[in-house]
Amino acid sequence: MKRRGLCPKCEGSVIYVPRVAESHDGRPEPMRLVALAHDPSASVGDLEAGVCRECGYVELYVKNPEAIPLDGETAWLLARDTPYR
Numbered sequence: 001m002k003r004r005g006l007c008p009k010c011e012g013s014v015i016y017v018p019r020v021a022e023s024h025d026g027r028p029e030p031m032r033l034v035a036l037a038h039d040p041s042a043s044v045g046d047l048e049a050g051v052c053r054e055c056g057y058v059e060l061y062v063k064n065p066e067a068i069p070l071d072g073e074t075a076w077l078l079a080r081d082t083p084y085r
């Protein structure tokens with residue numbers, strides 16, 4: 001959706017890319033994907049969305065996926081030939 005600039009559901013071509021936020025004590029804070037295993041008070045993986053203006057379809061993206069550590073606790077790689085369980 002973000003790369004092609006087209007909605008996969010309706011082929012609409014007006015796509016918004018807003019940051020995704022949640023409210024903490026009435027203040028917006030960026031919504032993040034994961035808490036770090038070695039520091040649960042810290043988190044990485046700011047979310048942003050692709051929103052189709054035509055039909056409202058939404059896809060979520062991690063803004064900087066390379067910042068998520070593949071340490072085996074915070075996140076781990078899924079082996080290609082092993083089905084996820």
Ligand SMILES: [Zn+2]
Nearest residue numbers: 007010052055
């Ligand atoms: Zn659409």
